[in-house]
Amino acid sequence: MNFGFVRVAAAIPKLKVANCEYNTAEIIESAKQAQTKGAQFVVFPELAITSYTCGDLFLQKTLQNDAINSLKTILEKTKGLDCILLVGMPLLVNSRLYNCAVVIQSGKILGIVPKSFIPNYSEFYEVRWFCSGMDSHNENINLLGQAVPFGTDLLFEAENMNGLCFGIEICEDLWTAIPPSSYQAINGATLLFNLSASNEIVGKHEYRESIIKMQSAKCAAAYVYTSSGVNESTTDLVFGGHALISEYGVVLAQSERFSFDQQLIISDVDIDRMVSERLKNSSFTHRTESIQFRKVLFSVREPNNSEVKRTFDPLPFVPSELSIRNKRCNEIFNIQTSGLVKRLKHTGIDKCVIGISGGLDSTLALLVIVKAYDRLGIDRKNIHAITMPGFGTSDNTLNNSLELMRLMNVTTFQIDIKEACMKHFNDIGHDPAVYDVTYENVQARERTQILMDIANKIGGLVIGTGDLSELALGWCTYNGDHMSMYAVNSGVPKTLVKYLVQWAADYVFKDETSEVLKSIIDTPISPELLPTDDAGQIQQKTEDIVGPYELHDFFLYHFVRYGAQPSKIFVMAKYAFEGKYTDEVIDKWLRTFLKRFFSQQFKRSCLPDGPKVGSISLSPRGDWRMPSDGDVNSWLKELKLNLFI
Structure with a gap:
């Protein structure tokens, strides 16, 4: 299975100015290399057959004829290649010269797209030679014995791969206020190509990269761009050879810019991801009437191997670059804090109640509350923080919780719940020596009852501490730690909680507070509901029971964000965690994730309010609406049918 991945290549061949024969040989060589590496699409720079910097030579019949003869050679020499080639050349049509992209497959011309926007400013003088193809619609031309669709109204759609449709623009087209690719995307193009010749001046490559990234984001598409290299004429300009693939x-x-060698960059782009994004984005359901596009049908070659040529971030919720991660943490912390500030201002309540366990989630929630109170100018003593040691509480977590509350200067309570739980066991006839779900949930609900009752007593709000990952897995006690009056962490996945607390320790708090936060980070994740061992150490470790949170957050991101099928998630996880988890381990925890995600929806259906902070939320009032009795079997079956481990 290709799982919706398509392999694309952007080529920067060596060339000689106005030497079509030399350039054609380089184009053919690059095309063959790309096919050998499994590329299904190869895009070449603008006017690659002639070179871009021919100037008035474009008006010479000799160069025009050479370009046609070179195209004929390319068709003949690539008959054995089934990858799609997009080659730039000048073309005379009805006594008008156009700057064109020629789409070729197996020696056949599928279509020709002329450049729409012809630059005529600063160093560009294309109007002297080329006409705009903007009004070229519904045209067909005869070229080299073939009837060929010609115009800017062409889209190319794969007959054998759902969702794969590509559009083409040329250089300046991208730099306009409304690029042609915007219309192409609205009308179904998920893959966009740009044949360009963009010279280098200081800072231009950064801006070029930014608009390519932005256009691919706005269009929910993959964008493949390539530009002429340093072998172009340097009479007045230097070209750097900038190729880029953005998704x-x-x-x-x-x-690499400024290389005199031939270059070929290759990556697999995820077409299914683009289709999924558009299914959720209602903007893509409105087709524009300004252009009636013609669809040229083609068949894309199946990949010749199962290897996926791209990287997958094992922590999709956590930016890998430190500076970006710090900015993201600051922003998330501000979203959480602002959400709570608004809730306090709206209710007129100036008191909060929170349970502090000495773990990551309650620590982050307390930090958010403290900063919210500081912003409102309310005394931190109005924060009632309660630690409630039970049968599994370790000395380390208890000490960390007490020390954190002291350093935050909040009103502190320590209420031991063991006696109350034993009384409850006796009332319901449960043997306290049986460490089952009843044993665990009695403690969770006892803690919630204390928090709710104290909140009623003082006229305060209970602030929830549970995170997004726990909600996805249902790793919370229904009407226990599952419930609160406002949940500040409900949009934050577990893998990100750790980095938020780390960020707070490094940049927000200092000295003793920073040290306590770091100690909490180093503590194993645990609900601490089962007794500690003889040495007082935590025995019940969450990730031993439900699986590694880094795996579950990876599954969650691709399952909810892009609707990826389980077998595809498995394959992506294999690449993301290569060398860390075996196939069997990934399969085991993916099945656990799917089963728990479906069976635990009833807990998400009645969540308390809480802010969305990232691209994924499981709030039933926001992003996620799912029946509580949905059947998981189709997803488990898909995983079983398409995996061979």
Whole structure:
């Protein structure tokens, strides 16, 4: 299975100015290399057959004829190649010269798209030679014995791959206020190509990269761009050879600029991801009437191997670059804090109640409350923080919780719940020596009852601490830690909670507070509901029971964000966690994730209010609406049928 991945290549061949024969040989060589590497699409720079910097030579019949003869050679020499080639050349049509992209497959011309916007400013003088193809619609031309669709109204649609449709623009087209690719995307193009010749001046490559990334993001598409290299004429300009593959705003591959060697960058782009994004984005359901596009049908070659040529971030919720991660943490912290500030202002309540366990989630929630109170100018003593040691509470977590509350200067309570739980066991006839779900949930509900009752007593709000990952897995006690009056962490996945607390320890708090936060970070994740061992150490570790949170957050991101099928998630996880988890381990926890995600929806259906902070929310009032009795079997069956481990 290709799982919706398509392999694209952007080529920067060596060339000689106005030497079509030399350039054609280089184009053919690059095409063959790309096919050998499994590329299904190869895009070449603008006017690659002639070179871009021919100047008035474009008006010479000799160069025009050479270009046609070179195209004929390319068709003949690539008959054995089934990848799609997009080659730039000048073309005379009805006594008008156009700057064109020629689409070729197996020696056949599928279509020709002329450039729409012809630059005529600063260093550009294309109007002297080329006409705009903007009004070229519904045209067909005869070229080299073939009847060929010609115009800017062409889209190319795969007959054998759902969702794969590509559009083409040329250089300046991208730099306009409304690029042609915007209309192409609205009308179904999920893959966009740009044949360009963009010279280098200081800072231009950064801006070029930014608009490519932005256009791919705005269009919910993959964008494949390539530009002429340093072998172009340097009479007045220097070209750097900039090729870039971007998918939904993220750069997957990029060339080295100013190289005199042939370059070929290759990456797999995820067409299914683009289709999924558009299914959720209602903007893509409104087709524009300004252009009636013609669809040229083609068949894309099946990939010749199962290897996926791209990287997958094992922590999709956590930016890998430190500076970006710090900015993201600051923003998330502000979203959480602002949400709570608004809730306090709206209710007129100036008191909060929170349970502090000494773990990551309650620590983050307390930090959010403290900053919210500081912003409102309310005394921190109005924060009632309660630690409630039970049968599994370790000395380390208890000490950390007490020390954190002291350093935050909040009103502190320590209420031991063991006696109350034993009384409840006796009342319901449960043997306290049986460490089952009843044993665990009695403690969770006892803690919630204390928090709710104290909130009623003082006229305060109970602030929930549970995170997004726990909600996805249902790893919370219904009407226990599942419930609160406002949940500040409900949009934050577990893998990100750790980095938020780390960020707070490094940049927000200092000295003793920072040290306590770091100690909490180093504590194993645990609900601490089962007794500790003889040495007083935590025995019940969450990730031993439900699986590693980094795996579950990876599954959650691709399952909810892009609707990826389980077998595809498995394959992506294999690449993301290569060398860390075996296939069997990934399969085991993916099945656990699917089963728990479906069976635990009833807990998400009645969540308390809480802010969305990222691209995924499981709030039934926001992003996620799912029946509580949905059947998981189709997803488990899909995983079983398409995996061979």
